[in-house]
Amino acid sequence: MAAAAVGRRGSTTSTFVSLAVAMAIAALSSLPPSSTAAKAAPCSSHTFSGTTGGQNPYASCADLPRLGATLHYNYTAATNTVAVAFRAPQAKGDDGWVAWGINPSGRAGMVGTQAVVAFQRSDGSLVAYPTLLDSYAPSMAPAAPGDLAFPVSDVAAEYVDGKEMVLYATLALPAGNGQQGSSKFTHVWQQGTAVVNDVPAAHPTTGDNILSTATIDFSD
Secondary structure, three states: OHHHHHHHHHHHHHHHHHHHHHHHHHHHHHOOOHHHHOOOOOHHHOOOOOOHHHOOOOOEEEEOOOOOOEEEEEEEOOOOEEEEEEEEEOEEEEOOEEEEEEEOOOOOOOOOEEEEEEEEOOOOOEEEEEEEEOOOOOOOOOOOHHHOOOOEEEEEEEEEOOOEEEEEEEEEOOOOOOOOOOOEEEEEEEEEOOEEOOEEOOOOOOHHHHOOEEEEEOOO
16 A cells, blocks of 8 residues: 555656646747857858848858957969958957958967958048068058068958958968968967057957967868
């Protein structure tokens, strides 16, 4: 008798647990997907101004693992050139700056990188140009064409909805270094919070700002 009573209580408890689990699943499924709302939209969903219907004219894109940035690009193998659009959130409204570039030395770091940088001048105009990251405290000044390791053209920038800056450029890629092919490079991207006297100030030296480097093969 006692054993039978225990058996009935176990059955009732199991029924209640199953019902509670079912109700919990139903309640969770009815909630809005708040966790996905906090994530940045994937690069494949991005559109660009100046295109018909605000389309995405780039065949390839990558959601970069740091700073909420994305890279869109069109690679032309015949000429070994790549047209890129680098997008990054503005860290501090109109006061910040963004940069992207490749390091032809193959080293996974900023020193040796030839980059393009964009920011808003004190007069309100948006400026973009190539620069050389030749040390851990580079001048961030415009590089003379003769100082560039490879040609860079069509450099431009724009704001998107006041929240992101988009940096455009076309690169005639160098031959590569070591085991890297002509389409595979170390690339570096950055986001700063201040511009002082029309010169990008140093970026933070912790967290994502010192980890924003990866390898990319433009032919993939």
